[in-house]
Amino acid sequence: MADLSLITPIEYLKGVGPQKADVLKKELQIFTIGDLLQYYPFRYIDRTKFHKIRQLHPDLIGAQVLGRLIQLQEAGEKKAKRLVGIFKDDTGSMELVWFQSVQWLKKSLTVGSAYIIYGKPTEFNGQISITHPEIELYNNQEKKIGNMTMQPVYYSTEKLKKFNLDTKGIQRLQQTALEIVYKNIPETLPDYLLSKHGLIPYQKAILSIHFPQNVNELNAVIRRLKFEELFFIQLRLLRNKQLNTQKYKGHRFDKVGEKFNTFFNSRLPFPLTKAQKRVVREIRIDTNTGAQMNRLVQGDVGSGKTVVALMSMLLAVDNGYQACMMAPTEILATQHYNGLKELLGKNLCTIKLLTGSTTTKERRIIHQELEEGTLDILIGTHALIEDKVKFKNIGFVVIDEQHRFGVEQRAKLWRKNTIPPHMLVMTATPIPRTLAMTLYGDLDISIIDELPAGRKPIKTVHFFENQRLRVFGFMREEITKGRQVYIVYPLIKESEKMDLLNLEAGLESLQKEFPLPNYKISIVHGKMPVKDKDFEMQRFVKGETQIMVATTVIEVGVNVPNASVMVIENSERFGLSQLHQLRGRVGRGAEQSFCILMSGNKLSKEGRRRLETMVQTNDGFEIAEVDLELRGPGDISGTQQSGVLDMKIADLAKDQQILAEARNSVIEIFSQDPTLQAPENQILVNYLNQRSPAILWDKIS
Incomplete structure (x- = not known):
């Protein structure tokens, strides 16, 4: 036992063994004693507080009461047999009920004695009771009353419980582990950081996260961890970011040439906003440093990210390099291609589209032109990363809606040149600052936070199902003005479990309200063949149909400036980010646009908050903050594949201040000791090398 340490396999801990170890590994990813100690409680039972009986109510998770057992008797027969006790304090009385161990409890409990009980209160016919309370004899000679600690509660599963690894079982293992390895738990942060931020030592934190004495101690422990x-x-x-700039050379774009200037002076359809100018300037500076650029551009729907991307690609072409833009879907890639082609005109530079639908003949021509260097800009889908696609000299890569691509897919574009191309990553999904700092902390971040002049904010309203006729009337008014309407449904076919309006049922009622030949309706959903989907989309784009009935397939990639109304059915079922993306499909022309959120009459507290947020603001970043608060980071698009959000205790929605402190500390450390050579920072190097052995600190110059 004495030789056990944090890296000892969990099966060697007393009370575990091979079978329990196997279930701990599979259910909780606990492989070592260190992993066990980092399996933190998710809540605590505060046994330092006592309730009076009159204060008890069913909303309490648990309550501890000091009182006297004044009566104890059996009730019911056979399977319904139970032991019922009457428990009294100076404010009233309540029932204690046990269905198990009845005979043993009858012998061990004494009527007339004082006890401390703990359990969850329930109410039946106005009478408060606790079923299967924890109960211990009160000894007023002892200094301590009851447990007097914060009892940890751990998540468990049915499989774990079969091996007696419920919350009590895990608590026992934590106690055994701490008794053995406590003295050998090393510090992980330098003394100067502990002192500066007022943090308790790691050893004390690990002990107290599992067995805190009081709320104040627990708060200090949680802050430290x-x-x-x-x-x-x-x-x-930030070390990865440092590595990028030191290790990866970048193509130097040292001139702003003819194509960039011609586009800026003659082809721009509208003046750039201050935000667009700022981001273009940041990209120009980055691409002239000789280091590879890795920049994320966040901009709300319609903020003009595509123009910024095009100007950046023209900068590359002016400096003798090729550029490409990768989009997640054919619809979006085609939309980018058509939009960019129109902006560029005929003679500015060569641009082509490569997707899964591109014919073999067209592919051969594209491949040849790329390798010869006569093709300047290539727009496409995943087809761009195929091995057959070879560039003569790729210098700039734009990735749109990047959260839809995996890390490996992006890396394939890096390898298309000996010196990696500059990377511009774009997203129309606003990301809260805390999440961006954690997900994309190794990228430079630019934000386009204003809309082009002339764009009117979309008016958003919330209607309940019983107001549907008003909505139909409004749709008719807009269609009469020559506008078009989207109607989005969450489901294609009726679900037995969810009472939702679905696309098929909705279509029936729409066809009655908007009959042929006066009205024409397009239908688009994810299960349609691509050709059929594109055909229906094109009918709507050309104005041949007035109403587009769709599932969320239109969330990204449809640009119809004439569409002025977005109706979202069962809007309470959508996430905030998705609602915001859908709303962004309208408001693309000069006319006033509207988003109508339809919902059932019964709304959850969270559903109501989402819809109220949508009505109150068009600011995507404000919406993203509320989304993070409601859903947590794990559910926000793309974070699961990032690999950095496997957090055990921090909460990005609540811990913004701590995150800012931590990041500023790292920036300060690197500014004073870029390669972590200082003796006091060796503790950081050791920690990282244990967990990230691939980082070779000593080889960085």
């Missing part, structure tokens, strides 16, 4: 978790995430991300 959150800081550490966020600090090391930032240390890894």
Whole structure:
């Protein structure tokens, strides 16, 4: 036992063994004693507080009461047999009920004695009771009343419980582990950081997260562990960023040439906003440093990211390089291609489209022109990363809606040249600042936070099902003005489990309200063949149909400036980010646009908050903050594949201040000791090398 340490396999801990170890590994990813100690409680039972009986109510998760057992008797027969006790304090009385161990409890409990009980209160016919309370004899000679601690509660599963690894079982293992390895738990942060931020030592934190004595101690422990978790995430991300600039040379774009200037002076359809100018300037500076650029551009729907991307690609072409833009869907890639082609005109530079639908003959021509260097800009889908696609000299890559691509897919574009091309990553999904700092902490971030002049904010309203006739009337008014309407449904076919209006049922009622030949309706959903989907989309784009009935397939990639109304059915079922994306499909022309959120009459608290947020603001970043608060980071698009959000204790929605402190500390450390050579920083190097052995600190110059 004495030789056990944090890296000892969990099966060697007393009370575990091979079978329990196997279930701990499979259910909780606990492989070592260190992993066990980092399996933190998700809540605590505060046994330092006592309730009076008159204060008890069913909303309490649990309550501890000091009182006297004044009566104890059996009730019911056979399977319904139970033991019922009457428990009294100076404010009233309540029932205690046990269905198990009845005979043993009858012998061990004494009527007239004082006890401390703990359990969840329930109410039946106005009478408060607790079923299967924890109960211990009160000894007023002892200094301590009851447990007097914060009892940890751990998540468990049915499989774990079969091996007696419920919350009590896990608590026992934590106690055994701490008794053995406590003295050998090493510190993970330098003394100067502990002192500066007022953090308790790691050893004390690990003990107290499992067995805190009171709420104040627990708060100090949680702050220490959150800081550490966020600090090391930032240390890894900012080290990667440092590596990129030191290790990867970049193509130097040292001139702003004829194509860029011609486009800026003659082809721009509208003046750039201040935000667009700022981002173009940031990209120009980055691409002239001789280091590879890795920049994320966040901009709300319609903020003009595509124009910024085009100007950046023209910068590359002016400097003798090729550029490409990768989009997640054919619809979006085709839309980008058509839009960029129109902006460029005939003679500015050569541009082509490569998708899964491109014919073999067209592919051969594209491949040849790319290798010869006569093709300047290539727009496409995943087809761009195929091995057959070879560039003569790729210098700039734009990735649109990047959260839809995996890391490996992006890396394939890096390898298309000996010196990696500059990377511009774009997203129309606003990301809260805390999430961006954690997900994309190794990228430079630019934000386009204003809309082009002349764009009118979309008016958003919320209607209940019983107001549907008003909505139909409004749709008719807009169609009469020559506008078009989207109607989006969450489902294609009726679900037995969810009472939702679905596309098929909705289509029937629409066809009655908007009959042929006066009205024509397009239908688009994810299960349609691509050709049929494109045909229906094109009918709507050309104005041949007035109403587009769709599922969320139109969330990204449809640009119809004439569409002025977006109706979202069962809007309470959509996430905030998705609602915002859908709303962004309208408001693309000069006319006033509207988003109508339809919902059932019964709304959950969270559903109501989402719809109220949508009505109150068009600001995507404000919406993203509420979305993060409601859903947590794990559910926001793309974060699961990032690999950095496997957090054990920190919460990005609540810990913005701690994250900022942690990131600023890392920036300060790197500014004073870029390669972590200082003796006091060796503790950080050791920590990272244990967890990230691929980082070769000593080889960075």
